[in-house]
Amino acid sequence: MVDDEEDIREILIRQLARLEPDCRAIEAPCGRDALKAIDEADVDVALLDVMMPDLNGLEVLREIRRRFSRAELPW
Numbered sequence: 001m002v003d004d005e006e007d008i009r010e011i012l013i014r015q016l017a018r019l020e021p022d023c024r025a026i027e028a029p030c031g032r033d034a035l036k037a038i039d040e041a042d043v044d045v046a047l048l049d050v051m052m053p054d055l056n057g058l059e060v061l062r063e064i065r066r067r068f069s070r071a072e073l074p075w
Contacts, residue, residue, distance in 0.1 A: 001013055002028045002030070002034040002060065004029055009029075012047065013027065026043065030055065031055025031057070031059060032054055035063055046064065048060050048061060
């Protein structure tokens with residue numbers, strides 16, 4: 001969960017836990033922290049806020065796609 005608003009991250013994580021109890025969420029308050037977390041953890045899904053300071057969600061998504069070749073990604 002990547003969002004600069006802590007309250008929003010907490011709400012989304014609670015809802016995810018309710019829907020998918022076995023899912024483990026990793027929080028990041030900004031794009032740079034998100035990229036670091038993706039490098040350090042085995043991440044299957046990234047929920048990105050589009051409007052963030054530093055790197056916004058679209059910039060983070062571009063960097064994720066740049067770092068991982070299309071051969072490794074299903075999309």
